[in-house]
Amino acid sequence: MARPTRVRYVILLLLFVVTTLNYADRATLSIVGSALQKDxxxxxxQMGLIFSAFAWAYVAGQIPGGWLLDRFGSKRVYAWSIFLWSFFTLLQSFVGWMSVTWAVATLFTLRLLVGVAESPSFPGNSRIAAAWFPTSERGTAAGIFTSAQYFATVLFAPLMGWLTYHYGWHSVFVIMGLLGIAMTGVWWKVMHEPDEHPRANIEELTLIRAGGGLVESSHGAQSESRNPVRWGDIRQVLGQRLMIGVLLGQYCINTLSYFFLTWFPVYLVQERGMSILKAGFIASIPALCGFAGGILGGILSDSLVRRGYSLTFARKAPMVIGMLMSTSMVACVTASADWLIIMLMAFAYFGKGFGAVGWAVVSDTAPKRIAGLCGGVFNAAGNIAGITTPIVIGLILQQTGSFNGALIFVAANALVAMFCYLVVMGPIKRLELPESTTTDSGAIKGLEVKRPVSN
Structure with missing residues (x-):
């Protein structure tokens, strides 16, 4: 027999690169925020509201984005997503030539449009990972594409800070928009479904399928016509204790993410007195640690699966450890030295990355027929934090004039996330929708629960 090809790792690299650009475009406003706020x-x-504009639309677009992925397939929908969010990022460079009122309104609208365009991205990542990777590799895959959010800051925060310092904040939107538009062509050339990829041999497909990979789950419109999505399916999934815990936990975890994506560079400039250029470089240090934590957490989780531990323990252990690490940021309230602040933030961000296993859990548990839609619901719940976090922190700052209350608020969310995983979720198992799901009155019958092969 021929040896299995490793095309799935090329697909994972593509997901990592695209997600890096995705998060870099989200972070543009936080890097240029101080300069833009001054102008x-x-x-x-007001800054908190503009920061939150992306998340309002991003959350609203999750379920439609997931449905589009299930209906038309990941390749086509994701390609349009990349092009549109990059185009709307490029347009933000022109707001500086408008009056203040028009600039604020236009910037808010364009951030809304970026959010809508990016909404299929992470459900697409989860759907592609579920199709291309067996369960024993899925935690690592999810850890790698999730860690791109940190790598985006490592790679692009210094570049954006340098561009802002030398050429003004407008240049950041131009460069990032053009990079994303170019990436659209790369995506279209490289991405294929598992059983349609010209370089994936039958041995690799057999390995993926035998390990729990949903090789036949991603046929776009064809599978949709055979298995139409019913909203009752989503109601059944949302009624499960496991999904309630995952959704609430992801909201709390994303509160940490959105603090670092929005207010953290502003914290370095306004609270710590750093220049925008220095803050851009300093912000990359915690992000680098978050990147390492994201990969190591996924590797540890998959290692536990391969060693025979239950899927429940293998996914929950890194999450609990990581969230405990993240609570260390509260020590910044009493710390005074900049080097100590950066160390504490780096340790907290490492923990956040280490514990961010939610996408692996969704890939492990989402019913096959509605994998994209479940990813959309999960991402919508998590990214409500993108609406609340910037606004809550903005209110805390306006009332207290200090970031201390904001740091306590963010750290408390790490503790709540631990509670959701340890107490609310229960065992991690694959949720299956029966093929015949309606009674005579159209009501949806109960879910079947199937334990993964690797558990």
Whole structure:
């Protein structure tokens, strides 16, 4: 027999690169935030609202984005997603030539459009990982594409800070928009479904399928016509204790993410007195640690699966350890030295990355027929934090004039996330929708629960 090809790792590299650009475009506003706030004379609450504009649309687009992925397939929908979010990022460079009122309104609208365009991205990542990777490799795969959010800051925060310092904040939107538009062509050339990829041999497909990979789950419109999505399916999934815990936990975990994506560079400039250029470089240090934590958490989780531990223990252990690490940021309230602040933030961000196993859990548990839609629901719940976190922190700053309350608020969310995984979720198992799901009255019958092969 021929040896299995390793095309799935090329697909994973593509997901990593695209997700890096995805998060870099989200972070543009946080890096240029201080300069933009000064130019437009905005209050902290106004900045918080503009920071949250992306998340309002991103959350609203999750379920439609997941449905589009299940209906038309990952390749086509994701390609349009990349092009559109990059185009709307490019357009943000023009707001500086408008009056203040028009600039604020236009920037808010364009951030909304970026959010809508990016909404299929992470459900697409989860769907592609579920199709291309066996269960014993899925934690590592999810850890790698999730860690791209940290690598985006490592790679692009210094570049954006340098561009802002030398060429103004407008240049950041131009460069990032053009990079994303170019990436659209790369995606279209490289991405294929598992059983349609010209370089994936039958041995690799057999390995993926035998390990629990959903090789036949991603046929776009064809599978949709055979298995139409019913909203009752989503109601059944949301009624499960496991999914309730995953959704609440992801909201709390993303509170940490959105603090670092929005207010953290502003914290370095306004609270610690750093220049924008220095803050851009300093912000990359915790992000580098988050990147390492994301990969190591996924590797540890999959290692536990291969050693015979239950899937429940293998996914929950890294999460609990990571969230405990993240609570260390509260020590910044009393710390005074900049080097100590950066060390504490780096340790907290490492923990956040280490414990971010939610996408692996969704890939392990989502019913096959609605994998994209489940990813959309999961991502919508998690990214509500993108709406609440910037606004809550902005209100705390306006009321107290200090980031201390904000740091306590963010750290408390790590503790709540631990509670959701340890107490609310229960065992981690694959949820299966029966093929015949309706009674005579159209009501949806109960879910079947199937334990994964590797558990």
């Amino acid at each position: 437009l004379n905005l209050t902290p609450v």
